[in-house]
Amino acid sequence: MFGLVDAVSFYARAEKVFDPSIRHKPVVVLTNNDGCICAVCPLARQLGVPKFIPYFKIKDFLEKHNVVVRSSNYELYADLSERMMNVIARFSDNHYIYSIDESFLHFKNFSCIDDWHQYGHVIRKAVWRETRLPVGVGFGSTLTLAKAANHASKKLSGFDGVAVIDDANSRKDILSRMSLTDVWGIGNKLGRRLSLLGLKTGWDLANQSAKVMRSQFSVAVERTVNELNGMPCLQWDEIGQDKQEIFSTRSFGQRVTDEHVLKAALASHASIVATKVRRQGSLIKRLVIFASSSPHDDNYYKKSFVYEFPVTTDNTLKVVGAISFVFDNIYTQGVAFYRCGVGGIALENSQFQQQDLFALGINNPPLMKCYDQVNHRYGRGTVEVAVAEKNDKWAMKRNFLSPSYTSKWSDIPKILC
Structure with a gap:
């Protein structure tokens, strides 16, 4: 199961x-730079907030209905x-x-579990008791x-946060009430093609x-x-395959014209890409750098410019250093830059590398391990390359940011007895 x-x-x-004052209020969360609404709580959804x-576009409507607005607090969510x-x-x-x-x-x-529905509620209660987060639990004979x-468990009527597909009747009942695009792996484009055959539901x-x-x-x-018919076809390694490209991009909080500020922003993105690449055990062959x-x-x-490394690498210093080689090809004086980014492409698995006898290694695994451990323990950006200096001009705009209750000493909740 x-x-x-x-x-x-x-x-x-x-x-x-960590904020009891908004627990019974509608809440929405905004994307980077407070651009769009990316999350809506059930109370806000009842108001029709998309x-x-x-x-x-919806600011006045939110104010009229006293909806609480928050910027994305990635540190807290993580x-x-x-x-x-x-x-x-x-x-x-x-797991x-x-x-x-x-x-x-x-x-x-x-095999000792006789009642999967009850077991699902055991999981839900444990998560709620220890994190105060509501979850939905679903069981089935395949991943799909x-x-x-x-x-x-979350979207169909008649379920209380837990749903089980363990026989033909439960399978038909749930799949017949699901639209095609609600089925895992069926996107909007594919769903439209399938609908031409007269298919409407998962069943x-x-x-x-x-x-x-x-x-x-x-x-x-x-x-x-x-999989919908109970025949397992997917495995863990198929649903979690390594990415072939890893990007870090973002629009600026305000327009950037200064070359040093733009270079710092690109260096910061390069550092993020290198960290993500190491996390999945890959090496970068080519780096895409762009600004617009x-x-x-x-x-x-x-x-945009593509920089090719002579030897594949995951070394933050080498990845950030590539910015200097191409920067003059990207920056133009007088342009008010709105967005920039860096992407590692042509990624290769670090475990299966053919070493070059005549090329010096440019990676430094011990240093990068220490770098990652410090940033993981004390928060991203604790250790950073000097060129990626933070600047208010390109830092992400988060005007509605809540405190980092669990990752900053100054933001730890205070309890008055």
């Missing part, structure tokens, strides 16, 4: 954990996510973190069915011939059909 535990409106609910709409995952991991012998608020469970040695059950898809779906669409769709003005400007400007 597989399980999927997913937090309900994670960002918005995380804002309420996701991914620019904040300025810490609460780690706490939540530690609790969830206790309830199975195999795979799929995203910041979502994790799969695989039960190999849990577990994902479908999790969807039902319709499950009743198709897997071989026909493969010939008309892809192996991925064939696997989805088999706003596409809404009269004279739109965008320049």
Whole structure:
């Protein structure tokens, strides 16, 4: 049996954990630079607040209905996510973190569980008791069915936060109430193509011939059909494959014209990319560096450059150093830069590298390990390359940022008795 535990409106609910004054109020969370709404709590959803709409377009509506607005507090979310995952991991012998608020469970040695529905509530209560985060729990004989059950636990009527697909009746009941695009792996574009065949629900898809779906669409769709029929096709390594490209990009809090500020921003992005690359055990062969003005400007400007390393690397110093080699090709005086970014492409696995007898190694694993450990323990940016100096002109705008209750001494909640 597989399980999927997913937090309900994670960002918005995380804002309420340490702030009792907003627990019974509608809350929305904004994206980088307070641009769009990315998370909506159930109370805000009842008001009809949509996701991914620019904040300025709905600002008056939010004020009228006393909706609490928060900037994305990534430090807080990451810490609460780690706490939540530690609790969830206790309830199975195999645990795979799929995203910041979502994790799969695989039960190999849990044949003693007679009531999966009750066991799901045990998990929910433990997570709530230790983190004050509400979660939905779904169980199924395949990863796709577990994902479908999790969807039902939170979105379909008749469920109380836990759903189980363990027989033909429960499978038909849930899949027949799910639209095609609610099925894991079926996006909007693919859903439109499938709808041309008269398919409307997950149950319709499950009743198709897997071989026909493969010939008309892809192996991925064939696997989805088999999984919906209780035949496991996906494994951990297939749902968590290493990324082939890793980017760090962001628009500026205010326009940037100074070359030193732009270079610092690019260096910061390069440092983030190097850290992410090391995290998944990869090395960078090519680095993409770009900067642009706003596409809404009269004279739109965008320049990018690809730097190729002579030897693949994950060394932050080498990745950041590449910025200096290409910067003059990107920066143009007088341009009001709106956005910039860095991306590692043509990534290679660090465990399977053919060494060059005549090229000196440019990586420094002990130094990078120390660098990562310090930043993990004391917060990202504790140790940073000098050129990536923080500057208010390019730092992310977060005007509605809540305190970092769990990662800053000054923000630790105070209890008055």
